[in-house]
Amino acid sequence: MSTNEQAAAVWSGHVTDEEQPKAPIIIGVATGVGALLWLAPFMGLNSVLNPAKLAAIMGGAGAEVNNYLAMLGTLGAIVSTITTIIIGALTDITRSRLGRRTPWILAGSLLTAAVMVGLGLVNDRAHLWIFTVLWCLIQTFINMIVAPLIAVIADRTAPKHRGLISSVYAIGYIIGQYGGPVIGGFFMSDKNPGLVNTGYYALAVMMLLSGPVAAILMREKSSLGMPKKKFDGKVFADTFKFPTKGAADLYKALFGKMMINIAVTGFSVYQVFYLTSGMGADQSTAGKYISAMGVATMITAIIFAPLSGPVSDFLKTRKKLVAFSAVLTAIGTIIPFFYREPVSMVWYGVIAGIGAGIFFSVDQALNIEVLPNPENAAKDLGILNFANTGAQILAPVVGAILFNVLGGQYMPILPCLSVIALVGAVLVMMIKKVR
Template identity: 65%
Template structure:
């Protein structure tokens, strides 16, 4: 089988197995069984890229920079700057890389070449980040972090697009649940692993943590590519004219019929801001907010992460299939926003280290529901399936926007509320609830 480039209609061909049948969208009728291997590939890929990223962003970077710069406003401001510049870089590159992935024609498919290159390049950057231990090299730290944000999108955008490529709408809840299981393990497992490398008496242990994260990152793309077994994309339609229509289709934000697309984007962003800000400042909630030293804080971060992983991992696999059966996406996402808000505000009222574990339990349930159903919601508000990677890259602005606004907002709230970390939590909880309201405003999805 191959595709007639002019008509985009699959036609018969007796060439070798590298040739594929290309269709614009896989319908429910053409896929009676869920492609579980797609979920497994996406889940493992997410685990091994997100785990290292969150281990660095939430634990190792703040700890390393605290040793280099010192605690308090100085490190907060640098973290905010780092998050802002890195996320701006990611915002730009995720759309470009998503579009280039959609346009890629190779014997290894559209997504595989990008995922493999991204794994190698991102792992190399993490290794060199771990070598910086002097304040004179902070500019290089920022440059490397921006490169990491670029190269990691070589993995992220194509990996998520592979779900849209290979999954019919009726199976997207199930596949998204499998993907979410890996995503959740990475989201909360990364800080757990990172927490084991925190030591007040041995700062060099942090550098070892960067090496471990680099190894995990290195296997992300290859393991996903091997399981996906993406076929050749050489016989897919090729873009012949580089005109304005081409530019609008592949590199411009969607305009027509995209109201729900943007509600999903900003609803997700609000919820992710709450999750990200809590994650970035969790070390300081324990040290400055609850007067624990760094070593003990690292242990509580690990316990909190384990609690989150267990509850999220329980609710993630069941939430997507339940949403499929009930034919709903919005209600589970709104419920998750409420649970994340409750977990977030709890340490404000009960300023004891055990409240962080309760945060892990409650927000873990919310996160399990959110990450499994939200991805299915995102796939159903795409304006055009042909350039799914580009539009999913735009939806990924919810994550990169949270990376920008989470640390920045935390720093602003920290200054507003008298330099007390726990006082920022009610505002973060309110942001999560606002995200749920935006999701409820979506009309095209139940």
């Protein structure tokens, strides 16, 4: 077998069960740690530090901050949607000594960290346009980490191990998802407002580590021996087009996941305001309960994540578990609406955390199994990532609309988010080719 043939075999885009008798645990660890180190800083900014900084700049929480957050989320997510697909496609055709994915992951961690420092330096209304530009740049650069990192699981995991490896990945993702706001909460203080800026710089250090740590652990092979593609019109179309043949389940998974993420993101984006405006807590108290909720969510999710993936492999079902996780999210989301005390946020964390543990560990396996062509894994997973970026667009917009329609109140948003999560469960159950 020639060098090119060997490289093509290594980079076939998938691994069969026969070729991989043992689970590639190191791939789960590499992608999980990488996810933790990029997602925690992002969530700390998006969920806690950005709302707190903008409220300080604009003179308090209210419609102006809501509208700006909605605009910021919309612009950033539009940029993210486009760049995820483009970057994912480019990694599929990248040829380098470090492999297809590693160069992008390394560059993305460095550039994103630099922009985060820039965000921390914006402290007045006159420079909000800079804040907006920098946030859009973050959405671009962070996808240089996200798109290739997820594709590594598809590249190097056999079908029978996907639930297990997705569970390992999910542990890191969950810690980042819910630990990020916990870290962000430590930098909220009525007595020292400038502490928020310190939070941006601290989280930038975590982001900077994400690429190198993931690259060292996964040790991607060189892709220089892979056949190079002449970048003509046909290759361009094949690389960047949205799949149509045999892709119905991909789009059901996409929109089902998006509905679930809208519910989660809608809760996360406004959690500061649920506590302050909805329940009357001050900033310091809100920060403490956000941290407590994050810990509760993280603990329950971490308990259920490593269990759910192997259970999914054993039962040979993905969509039923993902749909069940959406139901749990809906139940947790509505609790603070009926019990309007700060401690209700912790109860949300417990119940939604169980749902998150199931969702994050099984959903990634479901995503891989609805791909119409594994050779274009990074690009098609980038399309599926629109479920995340679409939620970033729609959750603040839906929240702002509901806030205005419901008489300037935050709490009635919660039942609406519960219904949206249930719609996501129904769409996931409509998937046909995955059990």
